[in-house]
Amino acid sequence: MSEILKCVFKGSRNYVHGTSLFNALVQAAGERGLTEGRINVSFKHMIHNPVCVLEQRSPSAEDSIVAKISGEGGKAFALCINEAVETAIADRQAFNELEVCRGAVLGEKSIVQENPHHHxxxxxxxSLCKKMHQACIDDSKKWVFSRYDGQFxxxxxxxVKLRITKQVGTRLTCSDVLVxxxxxxxxxxS
Structure with missing residues (x-):
């Protein structure tokens, strides 16, 4: 069974932001009876079409986004998101990453924000992780959210504190997410 998602483009981006897709996956998990648990979502290809298809099925190598979701009682399933064949003009949503990160304190390879104000x-x-990467590793690289493996x-x-725990040059990092x-x-x- 597939469902059509109509996503917005944030700020001046010409692609669907990974956070929008993450939120769509969490909502879809809830609609399938899992309102909390673990999600391991990988963003393998950017989606440049605001119209996407979400499917519950086994993933393939060609899928743009793959999420493995699990919860209580061993309930588990995979959700995949890809660009739809149908296209549309993207609706845009204001998005100010500098404001989101206001008040954050950078460390050597960490960032902390107390009493976050972004909903x-x-x-x-x-946004915090991106700011940390630009300040602590390389501000000339376009850092992209590529995977989240954790609680939902x-x-x-x-x-909130993020700290880089593994790094492969300026190609890939893994950061702890502490709440x-x-x-x-x-x-x-990456």
């Missing part, structure tokens, strides 16, 4: 939790985490939904945030002092997952950027 979309995955947008907050991704993301808990209410009083304090209110507890690790909830790993975030990968």
């Amino acid at each position: 979309d939790r995955i947008e907050l985490l991704v 939904p993301i808990p209410a945030l009083n304090k 209110n002092g507890e690790k909830i997952g790993d975030m990968y950027f």
Whole structure:
């Protein structure tokens, strides 16, 4: 069974932001009876069409986005998202990453924000992680959110910290995602 998603483009981007797709996957998981658990989502290809197809099925190598979702009682399934054949003009949504990161404090390979003010939790985490990469590794590279493996939904945030734990040059990193002092997952950027 497939469902059509109509996504917005954030800011001046000409692709669907990974945070929009993450939120769509979490919503789809809830519609399938999993309102909390673990999600391992990989963003393999950018989606440049605001019209996407979400399917619950076994993933293939050609899929743009693949999420493996699991919860209580061993319930598990995979969701895949790809560009639709049908196209449309993208609706745009204002998105100010500098404002999202306001008040964040950078460390050597970490970033912390106390009492975050941005309401979309995955947008907050991704924006902070991107800022950390630009400041701590390479500000000339276009860093892209490529994977999240961890808890969903993301808990209410009083304090969030991301710290780079693994790095392959400027090609790939893995960062711990700590919310209110507890690790909830790993975030990968490439």
